[in-house]
Amino acid sequence: MHTLRIQIRDNDGAVLRALGLIERRCYRLRSCVIGETNDGGRTMEVSVSSSRSGDLLKRQLERLHDVMKVELQPVAIVDGQHSAIRPLGRRN
Amino acid sequence: MTASPNPAVKLRSGSQMLIDALRRNGVEHVFGYPGGAIMPLYDALVGSGLQHYLCRHEQGAALAADAYGRSTRKAGVCMATSGPGATNLVTGIANAFMDSVPMVVITGQVPTALLGTDAFQEVDIFGITLPIVKHSYIVRDIATIPHLVDEAFQLAQGGRPGPVLIDFPKDISTAMGAEPDYQPLPPAEFTLPDTKAIKTASEVLGQARRPLVIAGGGITISDSVQAFREFAAHTGVPVTATLKGLGVMPTDDDCFVGMLGMHGNGAANHAVQNCDVLVVVGARFDDRATGQLAQFAPSARVIHLDIDPAEISKLRRAEVAVIGDLATALDGIRPGTAGRASWRAQCAAWKKEFAWRYDAPGKGIYAPKLLRDLSRLSPGDLTITCDVGQHQMWVAQHCKFDDPLDHLSSGGLGTMGYGLPAAIGVKIAKPEATVVCVSGDGSIMMNIQELATIKRYDLEVKIILLDNSALGLVRQWQELFFNENYSEVDLSDNPDFALVAEAFGIPSRSISKPGEVAAALDWLLSAEGPALLHVSINPRENVWPLVAPGNPNHKMMQANSAKKR
Ligand SMILES: Cc1ncc(C[n+]2csc(CCOP(=O)(O)OP(=O)(O)O)c2C)c(N)n1
Ligand SMILES: [Mg+2]
Numbered sequence: 001m002h003t004l005r006i007q008i009r010d011n012d013g014a015v016l017r018a019l020g021l022i023e024r025r026c027y028r029l030r031s032c033v034i035g036e037t038n039d040g041g042r043t044m045e046v047s048v049s050s051s052r053s054g055d056l057l058k059r060q061l062e063r064l065h066d067v068m069k070v071e072l073q074p075v076a077i078v079d080g081q082h083s084a085i086r087p088l089g090r091r092n
Numbered sequence: 093m094t095a096s097p098n099p100a101v102k103l104r105s106g107s108q109m110l111i112d113a114l115r116r117n118g119v120e121h122v123f124g125y126p127g128g129a130i131m132p133l134y135d136a137l138v139g140s141g142l143q144h145y146l147c148r149h150e151q152g153a154a155l156a157a158d159a160y161g162r163s164t165r166k167a168g169v170c171m172a173t174s175g176p177g178a179t180n181l182v183t184g185i186a187n188a189f190m191d192s193v194p195m196v197v198i199t200g201q202v203p204t205a206l207l208g209t210d211a212f213q214e215v216d217i218f219g220i221t222l223p224i225v226k227h228s229y230i231v232r233d234i235a236t237i238p239h240l241v242d243e244a245f246q247l248a249q250g251g252r253p254g255p256v257l258i259d260f261p262k263d264i265s266t267a268m269g270a271e272p273d274y275q276p277l278p279p280a281e282f283t284l285p286d287t288k289a290i291k292t293a294s295e296v297l298g299q300a301r302r303p304l305v306i307a308g309g310g311i312t313i314s315d316s317v318q319a320f321r322e323f324a325a326h327t328g329v330p331v332t333a334t335l336k337g338l339g340v341m342p343t344d345d346d347c348f349v350g351m352l353g354m355h356g357n358g359a360a361n362h363a364v365q366n367c368d369v370l371v372v373v374g375a376r377f378d379d380r381a382t383g384q385l386a387q388f389a390p391s392a393r394v395i396h397l398d399i400d401p402a403e404i405s406k407l408r409r410a411e412v413a414v415i416g417d418l419a420t421a422l423d424g425i426r427p428g429t430a431g432r433a434s435w436r437a438q439c440a441a442w443k444k445e446f447a448w449r450y451d452a453p454g455k456g457i458y459a460p461k462l463l464r465d466l467s468r469l470s471p472g473d474l475t476i477t478c479d480v481g482q483h484q485m486w487v488a489q490h491c492k493f494d495d496p497l498d499h500l501s502s503g504g505l506g507t508m509g510y511g512l513p514a515a516i517g518v519k520i521a522k523p524e525a526t527v528v529c530v531s532g533d534g535s536i537m538m539n540i541q542e543l544a545t546i547k548r549y550d551l552e553v554k555i556i557l558l559d560n561s562a563l564g565l566v567r568q569w570q571e572l573f574f575n576e577n578y579s580e581v582d583l584s585d586n587p588d589f590a591l592v593a594e595a596f597g598i599p600s601r602s603i604s605k606p607g608e609v610a611a612a613l614d615w616l617l618s619a620e621g622p623a624l625l626h627v628s629i630n631p632r633e634n635v636w637p638l639v640a641p642g643n644p645n646h647k648m649m650q651a652n653s654a655k656k657r
Pocket of ligand 1 (some may be wrong): 479480481482483484506507508509531532533534536538558560562563564565566
């Protein structure tokens with residue numbers, strides 16, 4: 001399970017583009033919360049399950065022109081269930 | 093609409109603004125096909141100074157733009173109307189996406205008010221192409237046009253290139269407004285590779301005893317061929333190439349061991365399976381190149397050079413990643429070169445052992461030999477475009493390329509029908525080049541209508557049609573892996589291709605005997621204007637060697653391991 005926080009521009013199709021990429025690259029979408037930032041952009045907080053690397057997904061998302069920033073937080077797997085999503089720390 | 097209250101201000105339509113923006117971005121030639129929703133743009137095209145080439149199918153226009161973009165490294169431009177015009181472009185867009193080709197695609201669209209209403213010829217081309225574009229736009233306001241188009245070109249051509257789509261609703265294309273203030277975009281960011289990574293790469297490569305380099309298509313795309321050749325000369329490391337990396341090292345160069353992969357050369361495949369350090373430059377571990385991934389280059393430490401961070405460790409873990417401009421990276425990697433004499437001797441021995449042979453049994457024309465003869469007898473600047481199938485692999489194996497831009501092949505998508513439109517695109521981009529399209533009897537029918545385009549613009553394109561009365565590559569797989577259960581691969585009722593060419597006004601000749609080859613090639617290359625040479629070959633001929641699916645690259649099937657010839 002990987003959790004990512006994605007900042008995107010509010011452009012035509014930006015959300016679809018990011019979600020489409022996630023599914024197409026074989027990461028299964030478990031949850032997705034879309035919100036708005038102060039400057040009119042969008043944030044997406046997504047949890048995905050996949051045997052593939054979360055870091056690779058981050059780099060694939062970062063290729064999209066609409067994507068401004070991606071933060072990746074792995075979530076611990078407890079008995080096959082993912083634990084509650086903790087707030088994402090700032091990473092620089 | 094931003095109509096100006098001041099009558100002195102000259103108003104321009106959205107279509108005129110779009111064309112102005114194309115011209116400002118250096119566009120001279122566009123490929124396309126008109127229709128309802130894009131009529132305002134075609135109206136503005138007349139007298140605009142842009143030269144438009146009418147292809148006879150939108151797929152032809154998109155593939156011609158792809159080839160134009162490949163050979164100029166500047167975005168090829170194609171345009172089509174909404175609905176079926178737009179969907180017909182899709183294969184060409186996907187082709188450009190898979191091979192990282194710069195392209196700008198303009199589609200007409202129904203008026204904004206009708207979007208989402210199932211209007212006549214409304215199709216969500218923006219949605220359909222999301223997975224196969226680098227970026228895309230729907231134009232919603234004429235004031236955004238200059239900036240949007242500049243950005244589209246910057247994205248299409250920058251970093252790892254790709255196609256960018258601009259969907260242009262009809263009401264926007266007819267809206268009038270004052271010329272918006274134009275602010276040029278700041279130049280695109282240029283990713284310079286990390287000097288520490290370059291140093292580590294030099295160290296790891298310096299420790300190698302059996303090093304090998306894979307030259308990929310990224311070297312050509314980033315205009316790093318010269319830097320690559322200097323790097324190769326300095327290090328003396330043997331070089332193999334992917335399909336798209338052919339010509340990065342001249343075919344006859346001593347250090348070049350041939351193409352690797354499914355239909356690669358034995359020397360290349362043995363070298364890659366035995367190397368201890370593998371430097372992968374602008375390539376992406378495609379399954380046709382690696383064979384079974386888990387057993388690919390099993391003892392190699394991998395150094396991966398690429399502009400795209402998302403390619404690093406996608407399929408094979410890289411011990412060292414050098415991300416950014418390839419030429420800068422290649423200029424910086426200067427390892428020690430001692431202690432490799434025996435490896436170089438081994439590679440040279442493999443080259444000798446697996447050198448191509450042209451003494452094929454049989455009475456008919458042997459296509460590999462014809463292709464070898466062609467590329468060795470022709471004038472300096474020969475550009476070969478090909479279609480997809482056995483003939484494509486024979487071109488890759490047997491033609492000689494001193495420059496990667498002399499070889500245009502649909503790599504990632506493997507698009508039958510690429511050859512003819514690609515020849516059109518290259519000939520327009522490089523009018524002085526001798527352009528030869530090598531096609532198959534299956535592939536040529538996918539875009540045969542483009543013979544009309546060739547004729548209309550009198551493009552001197554030379555076509556060699558290798559006719560084996562079959563979908564040869566599929567037939568080969570059915571022979572080898574499906575118990576000779578031939579299913580829908582027979583084309584023995586092909587049309588008379590020579591007659592077809594003549595019907596389009598293109599001179600043609602047919603040959604079927606080895607003794608006729610030399611004179612026919614001479615005729616083809618010296619004919620004025622376009623010409624087609626129809627070559628009948630043995631329908632049972634196969635492409636060798638072959639790494640069967642699921643096998644590592646060193647397990648190559650040869651001619652004598654097949655049941656029948
Ligand atoms: C558009 C498209 N459809 C189907 C295929 C699958 N395919 C790959 S090679 C091939 C046969 C090509 O036949 P031909 O052009 O005659 O070439 P040959 O192999 O006989 O040299 C087919 C059908 C493809 N690559 N592209
Ligand atoms: Mg054929």
